[in-house]
Amino acid sequence: MRSTDQIMHKAAWLYYMHGLRQDEVAKQLNISRASIATYLRRAREIGIVNISTSTQLFSDDVLARKLEDALSLDAVWIVPEDRLAIDPAAEMPVVAAAVFLELINKGDRIGVAWGRTVYHLADIMPYADLQGVTVVQLCGNLGAPYNYRPDQCTTEIGRRLNAEGINLYAPLVLSSERLASDLRNEPVIREQLASIADCQLVLYSVGGIESDSHLVRCGALTAEEMQALGESGAGGVIAGQVIDHEGRWLDCPHNRRCISADLEIIRTIPKRMMVVEEDSKFQPLVAAIKGGFVSHLVVTHSMALRLLARWEAEAPRRG
Amino acid sequence: MRSTDQIMHKAAWLYYMHGLRQDEVAKQLNISRASIATYLRRAREIGIVNISTSTQLFSDDVLARKLEDALSLDAVWIVPEDRLAIDPAAEMPVVAAAVFLELINKGDRIGVAWGRTVYHLADIMPYADLQGVTVVQLCGNLGAPYNYRPDQCTTEIGRRLNAEGINLYAPLVLSSERLASDLRNEPVIREQLASIADCQLVLYSVGGIESDSHLVRCGALTAEEMQALGESGAGGVIAGQVIDHEGRWLDCPHNRRCISADLEIIRTIPKRMMVVEEDSKFQPLVAAIKGGFVSHLVVTHSMALRLLARWEAEAPRRG
DNA sequence: ATAGGTCTTTGACTTTTGTCAGCGTTCGTG
DNA sequence: CACGAACGCTGACAAAAGTCAAAGACCTAT
Secondary structure, eight states: OOHHHHHHHHHHIIIIISOOOHHHHHHHHTSOHHHHHHHHHHHHHHTSEEEEEOTHHHHOSHHHHHHHHHHTOSEEEEEOSSSSOSOHHHHHHHHHHHHHHHHOOTTOEEEEOOSHHHHHHHHHOOOOOOTTOEEEEOBOBOOOSSSOOHHHHHHHHHHHHTOEEEOOOSBSBOSOHHHHHHHHHSHHHHHHHHGGGGOSEEEEOOBOOSTTSHHHHTTSSOHHHHHHHHHTTEEEEETTEEEETTSOBOOSHHHHTBOBOOHHHHHTSSEEEEEOOOGGGHHHHHHHHHTTOOSEEEEEHHHHHHHHHHHHHHHHHHO | OOHHHHHHHHHHIIIIISOOOHHHHHHHHTSOHHHHHHHHHHHHHHTSEEEEEOTHHHHOSHHHHHHHHHHTOSEEEEEOSSSSOSOHHHHHHHHHHHHHHHHOOTTOEEEEOOSHHHHHHHHHOOOOOOTTOEEEEOBOBOOOSSSOOHHHHHHHHHHHHTOEEEOOOSBSBOSOHHHHHHHHHSHHHHHHHHGGGGOSEEEEOOBOOSTTSHHHHTTSSOHHHHHHHHHTTEEEEETTEEEETTSOBOOSHHHHTBOBOOHHHHHTSSEEEEEOOOGGGHHHHHHHHHTTOOSEEEEEHHHHHHHHHHHHHHHHHHO
């Protein structure tokens, strides 16, 4: 520990745990109050000091309870679109990050997929000091029109949480099924994909199948290919892989050429946290939920209403 | 949720998660800034907002590493007695409380014993919002010369953590072995004692066997009885029960008349956090460590030095 | 040895936050 | 329905925290 880190720790301890004022801390440590203020800010930024707020505000809600019951989910958080005059688009990642942090336990292994949503989340993720946590990349890499590529995203989340980040050094999609299969069987990659089963928590969103969807924009698929997939029953995208409307892995060239977490394995992970920002992802989300990819859900108020209506419409048919 | 709680949550969210200033929050929620300040203080007090500082300052230390290695402990925290001009006696419970909170995971079941130390800890324990946590009482009740009796102590810790507190409705010591045995077999009590095996974490200190020790002061034993125990090999007290110098349960009238957690069960709990405030407890602590009752240890610097010296003195004999 | 760079520290100033008496509202009670 | 207690809210002031330019410390390369 550097000596300035030591001072920062001491300052943080005296200020936050003992409740001394900055000038009192300054007197204790024999440096100016201005310095103390600087150290404290750094301690907060680095995650030495953790300030967290319960996300109860978003989960304590009649609609959330109803959704949990109707869709058999473990927990639902609903982001209001009207009440607070905060920009709802900016609010979603903040809520998601807070929920994510709440779901992490010390020593956990956490899988993260990639997409606009996860990228946004990484970008505003607060710093924390979660020693013993490992963040693993669920899907292969690809070029991206954002600041972070998938591997950078995993690394960034790991960095901010003071956790270990493990990258998957393979492309998301290969040009031939043969190569994809060979690569999946490479010991390094195979072990890494298998180790995803040890995760206690995964974080992802669901991708749409429109011609301007994420996979298309990142160049993994052409608009035509995507459209063809849509016509042959594609319902959404999970960790780079296409699923049908019931959430089953779709047997298609793209999926066969894909290096990503086994969907069967993902389903067995205890906490599967899904964040959906855009209302346009209703159909894909329904598919993901039906496929068992969701145990913890963060959605907008209007999306929650639509989901509930959908399940209530189906309920009579079942019961 | 009361509407004022709702406002408090919103204020806390906007202030701590979005980083708005109090006046901005006030404008958002259409109330005066002074009220916001009040809400925020309440949110902190209640544990809606959690501010925690890493205890690294106390564990990141050469001596701590050495102790962990020498005594095969999972983690050691050392409270300095000189560096910070904070009263060391007051510092110990603060460190212990922070460590305790760090060791808790969501959903855990936690056993707490009772003694001066645990009482001090309960008294300064910060408020937190650990839903799904259960705090169980490890040992029976007895009158106490402190503010809290064992059951109140459990309840108080539970209350502050927003966790469920489960009390053991039995006295610590009974007048006859027969009655103690019968009571232990009462379904309610038996189940509760058995359920201690499900704990992921226990918190306790170790008791001394001097004639002014805790058990004597609380009236569980007379000074003469305690002295006799000392002469027949008693080394310390764990959860109200006397152990010998090697940390084994001592077969004595007191132990046979005692209602408390089975020591065998305690040894199997993964995280066994021990806090020792007084340097006079050196011998009992040695017994507790030898008996396998400690995996996480919080001690003073001088106690750490004595422990290390003791183990280093023994090492040559073993190796 | 020294010039030039980076990182710390500080005093002085500004902004933000904490506090508290007093006012208004609500709610339970006689 | 009137009364008082309890609670929430506010404005004004006091206290504490944040900020920043400038000075100083420290390191490195010439």
